[in-house]
Amino acid sequence: MNINTKQRAFPTIPNKNICVPIGSILAVQSYYEKLHFCDIFGKHKSKGLDLNRLLVGLMSYKLTDNFSIKEAGKWLNQEEILDILNLERFHERVLYRTLEILGRNKEEILSDILNSLFSIYDFEETDINLDWTSIVLHGTKSKLGKYGYSRDHRPDKLQITVGVSELKKSINIPVGITVNRGNVLDLQHFPDTYNQVKSKLKEGSLIVFDKGANTADNIKLIQEDEMKYLTSMKLNTSDEKIIENFDPKTAELVDSEKSIYGIKIVKPSTIKYFYYSESLQKKQMESKARTVLKKLQEAKEIQEVIIKNKKLPKKFRVNNELIEIDYSFRTKLEELSDEEAIELLKSSIIYGREGFFCLKSNKDLTLEKALETYREKDSIEKIFNSLKNEIQIKPLRVWSDDSIYGAILLGFIAQLFISLMRYDFEEIKHRSTKFIKKSLMNLTLTIKFLKNGVKKYIFANFDNINSLIVSKMGTIP
Template sequence: MTKQTNFRTSEIKPNANISVPIGNILLTEAFFELFGLSRLLNDLKTKGIDLGKLAELMVAYKLGDNFSILRCHEFAMREPVRKHMGLPGFNVKTLYRAVETMGENRELIIGHFRRTFMRMYGPEITDMIFYWTSLVYFGSEPELAARGHSRDGQPEECQVTIGISQLAKPFCVPVRMTVMPGNTHDGKHMIRTYGQVKDVLSEGSMMVFDAGASQKDVLDGIVNDRRHFLTRKQLNKSDDKLFARFSTEEWECLDKEKEEYCLKKAFPSRVNYYYFSGELYELEMKGIEKKIGKKLREAKSLQEDLEKGKKMKKRYEIDNVLIKADIYLQTKLSGISDEEALRILREKEVTGREGFFCLVSDADMEPLKARSIYRDKDVIEKLFSSMKSDIGIRPIRAWTENGVYGILLIGFLAQALVSVKRLFTKPASSTATKFITDSMQKLTLTVERGADGRERRILSNFNPLNISIMRSFGLLSET
């Protein structure tokens, strides 16, 4: 008799078993319980379905599939999900109303999370990092939507700006979110963002942020509150003169092998930390060489077309039938060699600032410490990248301001949960958001129905990462 080695698809029989991803739901419930968010949300809605349960559902779904509210409702209506969360059948409009309610009460919800977390770790917190970005918006254009400098790759679209306050290392947990119109300057946004967290920070805390918000009124306000700031300085002509006089003998050597040097200049109200990095210089010069090579190739292509009398390429035209324009182009390549052309391009592109940057602070510290604190700012840049790509807060599609606030609040809570996971769970501390959420999403609840109608519920697809995460939240015993 021949032994069967292949699975015969013809023998597959349908059954009534159902499997749903459950890991992110379990974790979201534990997160909301730990920080008292469910009780807070339930107090905001006294009739109908618990707002806390609806919020847990939407945050968990954001961590998993992160599609639309409509798709979230479809997921919620799956019987195992409804039974697990104790939800009755409801219309998708219930979720839209829940989003509006959450958006309307965003300050209360985020403030509650921040105060609860700070009570747990407050005495250990010293530094706060601030960052702002833009998100493209599609909807009926509430007042929040405006055209401004786009950091979301959509310069022609309406956008909103979002600011996050995040605790510095080792916590790296976001504790505040501000949302303002898409044309808001970082300096103006910083005043509001900082104003919402300064009451919970101790004296001497360090505020770290980028050059866009380093305005005098911002810096003066931080110092008047008896706190410190560290930011990148916007360079000017006097800095260019200083860079032109750069000398390895006059600047302090930080790392001889990497060619890192620093010049510290103290003023009555601040200290400037000027840095030069050989690695940064090489990186920026490679970028310039690549850029000028591309410009030379473009100019040579145009020169060739002009000499052959070819039709002008579309990228040089105005693509609008209502606009008439006579465009005449010529290049400077006639009579000069490629070497001369590259020299002209290089003189234009090289500024003398290559390899240099400057940090400014009201605190006098060692240059290595100042640079290390500022470099740690990248944790919030990674957080925004995670919120945009993995959590999926962009693009924003909502038709009211509270809807915009609600959608962003759900994304904020989802990201806060991931950050708390990393803090609580050592194996997840250096793991990307996508791998963390995927690991939890793979944890599956299967409802197996027997011939007698009885149900058996089975959790499957455990792995070392989701086991560690669930144990850190008390969902699994250590044995």
């Protein structure tokens, strides 16, 4: 027998009730108070709207929609948000001035944040990871904007470079951030990033960074402070003898899953951790094989053009209307078979170092521990990804230098709060910024307007993450 069912209809009578995301505001207010940020920021503005309330609002917006400063002004100027933050209505240019205040006072602010963080959290270890990235800068007015190696894969755009220092595993909290011109190399940026945090590091702390910043001067800087370092090295001709004599049968098996073998080379002041990886060698050889075939195909295309006396294909030409150039070219394919051409190409790009890599340190570690410690540096890449794509400090628009510094600093503080949540609550230690941010956004406050003018507040959409975080935090005014 068929039974007809009708979906129940719910009344949809319009009302004045308002629903706002509240989880992010609660979390920001809690950590703002815990780290004594009112004292840190309050001294930088005495007139007009309260700087601390504006910053709580901006950081809360960073952890919600976070589209732009203009949209932040619209979000914050909602009557309900103004009431929660105890703010008066304001023009969006106030937010730009707020960023400029942060930027002008960035050194003092970051120093105060470090002092507060390390006084409240008694970190047992202060080993750190250092790394650098670039962020695209839209516009040409800022002096910080320069062309350089783009990690965002936009070499056509001006950029700035950003350095981050992070307390390494198992703490994984960013403790410093530096901003430099877009053409500054990692090796040049290193002193700024290291010097910013070194006063908070315990003697003998381990500084981990990659080979892009590995220079004699930077290592000397670390050693003068009686710190330890671990970095990677570029292989060169001086390592060829080691590679030639390397025998996996006599080397130590470091990683059985990836077939990594290693030897330690101990010198008076440094230790080299020399590794050979079968899987890495396979990947590198496959990549070079693709390169060989690509070069052979390109040479064949050009050879065909020569034979048919045609114009050189556009992809091989300089594509600039302002440049005139006469091409004269020939290939070696007339003299070589495909097999001979491949062998020639292989000899030019295969050096015999495939599968080998080397770490360098002034700390005596096991081969396994040195590799594990260096691999853990990847956690800072997760911070970069979070800053760029989840906290969303990019894209950076045409602002003054101080505004750019301020925007980066604001994003750093938002990331610091997220990282502290993971550190404080074991249950979310391995949850991404994306999920924590989404959970905080989902926690809402519904403001129900009763007939007698009284407002009734109703919290909704609790889940495992936001209920854990806000259960120990304050209440709405």
